[in-house]
Amino acid sequence: MIRFISLQDTLALRSLVLRNGLAEQECINPQDLLPETFHLGYFDENNKLVCVLTCQKERHPKLPHEAYRLRGMATHPEARRKGYAKQLMLAAMEHIKNQLHVPYFWFNAREVAYPFYESLGFEYMSDEFDIPGIGPHKEMFKLL
Template sequence: MIRKISAEETYPVRQEVLRPRRPLKECFFEGDLEEETFHLGYFHRQKLVAVATYVARKNELFKAPFQYQLRGMAVLPSFRGKDLGTKLLLEGEKLLKKKNQQILLWFNARETAIGFYEKHGYKTSGTPFMIPNVCMHIVMYKNPTEL
């Protein structure tokens, strides 16, 4: 049900969930096409219903030498509440751990998603900030030993 997909495959789900009523081109994120980036998709009856992207990207808030950023986590509204986000998150953590035991995973979480990530052991760092034309976010992370 979960498999690696291309950046382009993520765009329709990202658009519907993260950038509604915005042009599809706004669903391309920096890092999407980098060699170390990987995209995961959750399929239900061969339909892509949830996505997550993992980008090799450092954040100066953290000293860890190996870091990845989670980007574009999105679950179609009709599939929420079925733990698909959890499954994508855990699969991504598993793949990162295989890649390197010392990877710190961080991301800019929407304020509405903080509780979801805290439930999975992520912590906040810094103060909330606005991503223009989107919403308020805060940096969250999980240390390598916790993945």
């Protein structure tokens, strides 16, 4: 089941999956606290939170209209390859398009996730670049 969650709910998975066990409070982005930012979570059949994502309103200079940016998407290692992340992304895109009426969704994709985002129809809008301590990324976007 997919539902809106709090910032605090996202932090354990962000720490585990994205930040190599960094203290949870160190996994907070300044934009997490803005009123237009939202967090979604996927709960498995045992009501365990297994996948999270955050979306923040942030225009990108390469896009012609306002946009939302994906941040902090993380799936528990034991819950991968079950379609949870795909369902969560589709729910986020539907909310952004139909409820918030924002036409673009973008993010910095980790190299390991390029095929996943390509399968959802996202396109590249940058060459690969390195984020120190995290690794190779490319900017990706999709017109909703």
